[in-house]
Amino acid sequence: MFNEPHNKISILKTILTINNLTKKFGKLTAVNDLSFTIEKGNIYGILGPNGSGKSTTLGIVLNVVNKTSGDFFWFDGHTSTHQALKKVGAIIERPNFYPYMTAYQNLKLVCKIKEVSNAKIEEKLKLVELWDRRNDKFKTYSLGMKQRLAIASALLNDPEILILDEPTNGLDPQGIHQIRELILQIAATGTTILLASHLLDEVEKVCSHVVILRKGVKLYSGRVDEMVASYGFVELKAADNEKLLKTLESYDAIGKIVEKENKVTAFLTKEIAAEELNTYLFNKGIVLSHLVKRKESLEDQFLQLTSNK
């Protein structure tokens, strides 16, 4: 089963296609019948609580975990996985380098593996601000520096896609900030990015598309702003909440209504402006002391999606 195209323009270059991918570890199904595609130029997030199969999925497409069934292919499917990976930059979980080697030596090794010249090492080390420390051994680095070196390493081949798995995990606030700045900087150059995270605001700040996983099952994939077909909700308050409730019930653009702590929350079933609603209520003799129209945050939507099923 293929996904419906995310964009109206279907001439976009596909970078990764995953079809009915399943991975079982003994009795546990880590990834269950997962399908999605990644297209060039977008920034994707894979979102899911811990243990939802994000890293396993990435492990499979990155050639380190064996799939149980289903299939995937990189680009047009004509290159072998390990050849394709030379055009991919990926960091999973923790930065993995040879501790006894310097940053420069480590990157030289990666260049050899990816079959690119050493020319880019300087540029990328400067980008992540590690050029001055290039001759220090990897084991002397702080976690933030290690993570930045990993990003430099992933960028050595100017990849078609950059894959990041929990890139800010375990970092201090300053480190987190640095990494996010870097990601945004890289995204601005038009590089396709796939970011796996359990942190919603991370995904919300960076990604245009999202795949949501829970217990290995895909709950949603598509644009972040179309995630829930919702028109948002309004929060209202009036002197006479009884009357307000009754009036709202008769208004056709209002679905579910909840009253909580003196405040009425009404979910919209079609697009209306706040003014329109206010005028309607005023005409019915209700004067509001509070009116806010809002869209659910990604967090609300995420919790809604992951808890309902």
Place this chain on the structure above:
Amino acid sequence: MKRLLQIEFIKLWNSRASKILIIAYFAILSLISILASIKFDIGEIHFRLADQGIFNFPYIWHLNTWIAGFLKIFFAIVIVSMMSNEYTNKTLKQNLIDGLSKKEFVLSKFYMVLIFSLVSTIFICILTLVLGLIFSDFNTPLVILKDTDYLLAYFVKLLGFFSICLFLGMLVRKSAFALGFLFIWYILEWIGYSALNHYFPDNSNIPDKIFNFFPINSLANLVKEPVTRFNPVKTASNLIGETIVKDYLTHWYEYAIALAWTFIFIFFTHIILKKRNL
């Protein structure tokens, strides 16, 4: 092949521990020449090992390759610890993500072992030539070139042994356990041999034939112990009425068995890596 060797060389040569072990290996290897200068001066007896003919061509080819064979454990430690470090540092995983195939990973290790065995063989060849030319009583080209096939046997022996180390490193993942396992394996082969001897009648040669097929013993068979071949030892045993009848040559089927094991171990190293989730 060049690319894979370069990758492996960067990993190996930048590690101080491996560098020290490799240098130590070649340093100790050259110490064989010190045997030459060992002199015993006990009262009236003046005895120099070199004068007793241990450095005579062609015997020296056999003796030196046999002694050098013991030192292979140095490089075995390097191989096993490099392999287990690839696991503990998760660099194996990163190598694959960066675009090395699993086959290339195993091949890069195998090529390294191949080159190392070759360098060691060339080193022992030069060392033996020099020692022989200095101390040997017979120096005609024909005598010098006789028995040089021990060099080939030495090379195959190293290659086979290091392939077992690669396999164990991949299988066990922890260097100390892998080396322990190697030792246990060696003992198990001998236990197996004595069990066979126990099972078959005393004069049967079947146990020996089966024993020849055991992996570690098949490698040991390539360069058999040369001590009993040494003339003074022979004379001494003749005196006490014991004649040693032993075949010191390396036969084609012994090469074949050793090379078959080498292939099997490298093949299964690849299979293990292929099946494993990292």
